[in-house]
Amino acid sequence: MKTIRLDGGDTEDLLYVGKDLQKPDVTQKVTGKAVYTDDIDMPGLTEGRLLHCPHAFARVKSIDISRAAALPGVLAVLTAKDAPEARFSRSTMAEALPSFAFDGERQDQRILTDICRYRGDCVAAVAAEDIYIAEQALDLIEVEYELLDPVFDPFEAMKPGAPKVHDDVQNNIAFEMDHPFNMGDTKKAFAEADVVVEFSGVNSRQKHLHMETDSAIAHFDETGRLTVISPSQGPHLGKKHLSERVFKDLSDGDIRWISPAIGGGFGARLALGLEPVAVLLARATGRPVRVTSTREEDFNGYSSRTDQHQKVRLAAMKDGTVVGIEQHIVSDAGAYLSHSATTSLVNMQKSLGLFRCDNVFGHVKVVYTNTPVTAGFRGYGNAEGAFVLQQAIDMLAEKLGMDPIELRSKNIRKEGEQSFFLPCKLEHSKLQECIDEGAKEFGWAEKFRGWDRPRDEGRFKRGVGMSILNHASGAGGFLLEHSSAIMKLQADGSANLVISPCEMGQGILGALAQVAAELSGVPYERIRVVTGDTDVTLFDIGSHASRSMFVVGNAVADCARKINAIIRERAVPHFEKRQIHVTADQLVARGGEIYPEGQPDKAIPIGEVAHDEIYNFTDAGSQISASGSYLSNSHHPNHQAAFAEVEVDTETGYVSIIRYLAAHDIGRTINPLLVESQMQGSAVQGFGFALKEDFVLDQKTGEVLNDTLLTYTAPTVMDVPEIDALMIEDPFEKGPLGAKGVGEAGVVNPAAAVANAIYDAIGVRLHSLPMSPEKILAMLQNDGEEHPAGSSHVSGQRL
């Protein structure tokens, strides 16, 4: 990874920030000692399993549980009639919005159902002494189904007379909305523009592929209080959702939610997974219950990206000024709404907000089908949108005869202008620098050979493409973006840092400890991070939206500064004792020591002060502690520009990525190693999205055709090129030590940049993801003839 520091950064003297420090949980992870939900044992723990419907659409006519219930070791067999009538959405996101948001987000799911809306819907739940008994009991449940005609395609589902996935929903349209920031008059703008382009396409249902499949433990203690243990990305919201939407007899304080080590999230854990059914079984049995899912079950019903069918139109004047943008989205929610409406809205927000433009129109429809439930996924709509929008932008550049860089540079929002989240100004953006420095590093000027160049001769053809993005560092002003942190000093001068974000492998705990160490004066190695227990941590909406570094980081910074001040203040008498007369303001607390400014030789250890504050028999005694908070009221976007070079085998359709470079507008890098890992990991996930990952349903049966890692091929380290990450550093005054978010952005550009590079190589534009060999070949055999707009359909099933 290479860093370009725009302001030089010469005057800085930082001890921890900007260094490759080791993550606090790394030893447990690499020695296999980290405790995941599945590793937990507790007295009386029972195991639960679910019976999934084998049909795409069916009504349960009758269900006989008597044989299952009679199996020795079975403790409870529950069906729809035992589950609360209350309906809820898997997504917990709306809990971070004002309550009117629930009007839009249909609460449409029950824990157990008697109308099965997809293959995999949950019909019954069993708890037993061990998992094998539970599994055997499933086979003894006798269900008689009445088969209904299913519908798998969102466009078919909207037609009059199509099967109704939910009885109370007309034309299967679960959600419909205009973009909240529509403005101007696009009709007029398009009519008056010099150049107009249109492009349509759809993304696939990429799977999160978190290594740990879903699992949850629920346990009521002797006082009736509930503890939930599960790999949640946002346990505080989970708690609110569970009590307000599912078990309405519980209140917020009745639930303690613990997130132990989490085997990856990528957005899948911003939802209620198996927790509600675990609670139901724990209630029925009076014992702790763990419910577990297999990889195949995860594939068949847990969650994936939402496939968003999009049509984008752009209008521009001859000089390249974009004067109109339109985006129409039809999203396939699957059988229940979950995150599909919010990801579609975020897609519009990011896609329509990338360019400065006065005439903007966006519209989204979210449609039910009898397919598995979709969900939030890293990038949250942005990656889905970029694939279509960035190709449209390149088409416009071609029509105008402009370099793709020039067209983008001309239209992106600049600092001081409105941001994509209109109520707020764009306070900080180094997107232009990302484009310029990235292009230089990539060698764009030499590699991009213009729009009219002849294609390469021979079987293998090369091309280059680029893409840019804006992404949020938390959704301030929109979601409930506040967070708090607590820090307390032990008698030896070490500290506990209590924070909320969940550690899913991203390394956020370490990065936050680096901020705490830098600003509090307690050394990094001596900070122990505490997280993952709602009884201990303060409210926070969870790790998503690239928010943890920015929002939680600011709370940590606030807290650490307070600790630093307290340490200095309490150190004054210690210097007095040594005949050194100073005020707190004249002291520096740093790297575990306190000394008068400019006199590090006079240092005393922080431990001395911390110790005497605790073991103090006078009335002044109190442990050094502080809490800090932060409320973010804007999205404070981070940006990225990416460049790809590909080689297409025109005989097999195979695409190899030869080189990939992404330049990121990060503000400041807190931990370069972690940032580089995020850049690499997200790019690889993006390459899978671009070229390989395909969630395919049989269009007759609704069966998931690739529900194992044998048939769902994600890229391995051998499928990807060297990935160059370029950090454009320019500390942002509102970020903690200047930092902005980085976790999600990297997954947005790859598919878009690769699509543009494929076009540059072979003159063919692909309308659906993944851009698999067979689709490329089919397009080439079509002599590159364009497919009609809007014809790209469902999960790569058709072109």
Next chain:
Amino acid sequence: MGRVLLPFAYHEPKTVAEAMELAKRDAGTYIMGGCTLVPSLRRRQRRDKCLISLARVEGLDDFGIHPKSGLRIGAKVVASALLPNIWAGKRFAALHEACEQLYPPHIGNMGSVVGNLCSAVPYFDLPTAALALDGEMHVTGPDGDRVIALEEFYVAKFQTALKPGEIVTHLFCQPYKPDTGSSFKKIYRSRRTIEDLHKINAAAMVTLDEERDRIIDARVVLGSWGHRPNRYRAAEAALIGNAPNFDLFVAAAEAVTAELLPATDMDWVEKTRFAQARVLLRDTIAQAASRAKSRHDPFEDATEMLEDAR
């Protein structure tokens, strides 16, 4: 849908006789790495109540690969064991390449070569490669020993010619004839229907005459198309007697695809499937022929050098 495994009895016999005895007594199923068996148990495609591990059975770990004596791979040998073996790489390249390209690669540390062949899963790669090398399965069973050519080994999807209780002790491939090369390639695709398969694979073996300018023997195999890999004799016949060149390889590939049936009723899917099969076959044969021609073979090189020195 893959679910939690149900309990089963599990034995770890030490001898072939003991294994066969247990198999008979408990109607047991043999298991090696379990890479095929366990997922199918989880999917309830099978419900074996008794598994007999071959992992501790003595005498099943043959591992002999030599240009003069052929390839002998015992039942316990995992696929990745072939990778560092230079003779496997040079002389049995098709099988070596198939092992090398297992995806994801760590499957090769657990899954055995023989287990892969015995799975009779239509889209596995090793059967395609081994068939091109004229592989034969050496079997021992309650009724004595026998040898089954791979050609006769695959009866139906998931079904081999093995009789109850029979154990494959090893896979054997004859030593190459002089001036022979082989090759394996595959391409991944998306499945479209339940009956569809998610890849195509091909393997070929080509033998040249002494002057190395005419093909005198050939094997052309296509897998992941239908329920088993098949040799295509029309394509082989088209190659034999001719000088190896690009047009000939194209013609041979066409001879294969002319015999194939589509797997779905989707036009564009089939068009690309056939196109990819053609390219795959053409390139696989071309590579095998090029290997035969270049005789890129350290053993021969060493022998020649010795002779030159004399």
